Amino acid sequence: MKNIYHxxxxxxxxxxxxxxxLIDPDKLKVSxxxxxxxxxxxxxxxxxxxxxxxxxxxMLDDVLSKxxxxxxxxxxxxxxxxxxxxxxxxxxxxLSLISGRNPELLIGKHVVAAPFLKxxxxxxxxxxxxxxxxxKMTTVQYMSNTTPMPRDKPDxxxxxxxxxxxxxxKLIYLDAGSGASLTVPDQMIEMVSxxxxxxxxxxxxxxxxxxxxxxxxxxxxxxxxxxxxxxxINMIKEMxxxxxx
Ligand code: 1GP
Numbered sequence: 001m002k003n004i005y006h007x008x009x010x011x012x013x014x015x016x017x018x019x020x021x022l023i024d025p026d027k028l029k030v031s032x033x034x035x036x037x038x039x040x041x042x043x044x045x046x047x048x049x050x051x052x053x054x055x056x057x058x059m060l061d062d063v064l065s066k067x068x069x070x071x072x073x074x075x076x077x078x079x080x081x082x083x084x085x086x087x088x089x090x091x092x093x094x095l096s097l098i099s100g101r102n103p104e105l106l107i108g109k110h111v112v113a114a115p116f117l118k119x120x121x122x123x124x125x126x127x128x129x130x131x132x133x134x135x136k137m138t139t140v141q142y143m144s145n146t147t148p149m150p151r152d153k154p155d156x157x158x159x160x161x162x163x164x165x166x167x168x169x170k171l172i173y174l175d176a177g178s179g180a181s182l183t184v185p186d187q188m189i190e191m192v193s194x195x196x197x198x199x200x201x202x203x204x205x206x207x208x209x210x211x212x213x214x215x216x217x218x219x220x221x222x223x224x225x226x227x228x229x230x231x232x233i234n235m236i237k238e239m240x241x242x243x244x245x
Contacts, residue, residue: 134180193219
């Protein structure tokens, strides 16, 4: 069994930056999976995050099986809701939406899911998920019915992340939401990363290798990109190689 959290911690502690491709099983064309695997292996992608705020088709198991048949890059579920569960993945981010005040997404859904997760073979990684205003209404904002954190209030983000760490969460994920017009501000990333000891994930609206580099420089340990790769699959290699520099 892969110990994914150990890999994340180890990378953080040795200053190694990591890169993840977000795969929305609804949007990934099955005919593109081989190319996705090939480019990911060439670029040294560290993880696949699998999920979306709203999955309409029942492609999750199929996509996971096809990826696993082609490579052994760890597959981590990034679920938009409790239906997005599959034992074919390696791990699951057990997300608590700590930037919002929707009790169902802070603890309610978790109570329902916990007994199932306990029985599952998945590695369960608790994660404080923080939604940041990305300049437009994203699906996650609409579906979660929460207010994203203001872009010009890094102190709120810093205190929220610290509270998450002190509560025992193992990761913090700063997300502007998939397809955001604006990425998480660098100053916010910097302040959060200086405050916490646990690994920091950053994603949402990142569209160029230069932006990936800026997020690492600001303090992100793991950068996640989905949309830009859906638009141009060759971005996988260009972006992932930034983490090796
Ligand atoms: C969304 O952080 C991820 O939750 C990735 O966002 O699809 O905009 O890259 P993008």
